Amino acid sequence: MITNLPELPEVETVVRGIAPFMEGKAIRQISVFPTKLRNPIQPFFTSAVENAKVLSVKRRGKYILICLNNNLTWITHLGMSGYVKIIDSDYYKKVKHDHVVWQVENKTIVLNDARRFGDIFITENPNDYGSLKSMGPEPFEITVNQFYENLQKTSRPIKNALLDQKIIAGLGNIYVAESLWLTGISPTKISNSIKISDAKKLMENIIIVLNKAIYAGGTTLKDHRQTNGELGYFQQSLMVYNQENKPCQKNQCDGIIYRIIQSGRSTFFCPKCQQ
DNA sequence: ACATGAGCCTGTGGGC
DNA sequence: TGCCCACAGGCTCATG
Numbered sequence: 001m002i003t004n005l006p007e008l009p010e011v012e013t014v015v016r017g018i019a020p021f022m023e024g025k026a027i028r029q030i031s032v033f034p035t036k037l038r039n040p041i042q043p044f045f046t047s048a049v050e051n052a053k054v055l056s057v058k059r060r061g062k063y064i065l066i067c068l069n070n071n072l073t074w075i076t077h078l079g080m081s082g083y084v085k086i087i088d089s090d091y092y093k094k095v096k097h098d099h100v101v102w103q104v105e106n107k108t109i110v111l112n113d114a115r116r117f118g119d120i121f122i123t124e125n126p127n128d129y130g131s132l133k134s135m136g137p138e139p140f141e142i143t144v145n146q147f148y149e150n151l152q153k154t155s156r157p158i159k160n161a162l163l164d165q166k167i168i169a170g171l172g173n174i175y176v177a178e179s180l181w182l183t184g185i186s187p188t189k190i191s192n193s194i195k196i197s198d199a200k201k202l203m204e205n206i207i208i209v210l211n212k213a214i215y216a217g218g219t220t221l222k223d224h225r226q227t228n229g230e231l232g233y234f235q236q237s238l239m240v241y242n243q244e245n246k247p248c249q250k251n252q253c254d255g256i257i258y259r260i261i262q263s264g265r266s267t268f269f270c271p272k273c274q275q
Numbered sequence: 276a277c278a279t280g281a282g283c284c285t286g287t288g289g290g291c
Numbered sequence: 292t293g294c295c296c297a298c299a300g301g302c303t304c305a306t307g
Contacts, residue, residue: 005299006301007301038301038302062301077301077302078301079300079301079302080301081299081300115300117300117302118301119302130302130303131301131302131303163300163301165301173299264300265299265300266300
């Protein structure tokens with residue numbers, strides 16, 4: 001099964017993929033197809049974006065922020081199945097679940113989202129929108145002390161705490177599982193019982209896991225036409241996520257990967273080396 | 276204030 | 292072969 005769960009590295013990959021084609025360019029011929037995503041698309045969306053020049057394309061957590069020269073920011077969240085296609089011409093033929101299509105110079109860019117958990121929003125104040133309002137620090141910017149303090153704030157299991165975007169931005173089920181496995185921390189361990197030394201190791205491993213995934217994504221960007229959300233590339237290097245009943249890959253560990261449910265979501269871990 | 280769980284949505288894959 | 296249904300999960304909202 002090809003999964004396409006846009007967490008921080010996937011969103012970063014999309015941003016890096018589209019930024020060179022969009023920054024400094026004007027958006028032309030934007031169309032929205034009348035299907036509702038998570039929220040209805042604002043009626044003035046196309047008129048707000050059409051002909052605006054793109055100042056920057058950035059990522060914050062799992063959100064894409066496209067800053068325009070008309071004081072507006074176009075916010076996109078990819079949900080769990082959203083992806084972006086770059087087509088090397090102005091010829092475009094709609095396929096199923098395409099929701100927004102626009103042109104920059106001679107390229108066509110398309111947002112596709114089958115499950116429609118994604119979101120599109122135009123605002124003057126992106127920091128007030130949705131979970132951006134209370135979004136926690138970026139993993140690449142947070143300090144160990146900050147991270148530790150945020151983990152101290154809750155008595156939930158560490159797995160749930162790491163998924164909480166207020167504690168740290170950008171992590172989802174896959175990279176939380178991988179990071180906890182790499183660090184040897186059980187996903188059921190209570191967040192505020194983590195020692196600062198373990199928080200430090202966990203923080204370092206989160207960075208390692210994210211960087212590895214971003215790097216893997218970057219290599220697929222060489223052919224930018226492949227900016228198509230087929231982000232299964234990282235799947236080959238998943239150590240625990242979706243690996244139920246397989247042997248633990250850690251050196252010296254003869255454990256088996258278990259799947260449990262936490263807050264209604266699957267958690268994968270090795271009970272032997274993750275205590 | 277904090278924690279939990281349902282619901283949104285469609286494609287996939289296993290079981291029969 | 293084809294049907295059915297559990298499952299995937301980020302986020303919001305309602306409830307405890």
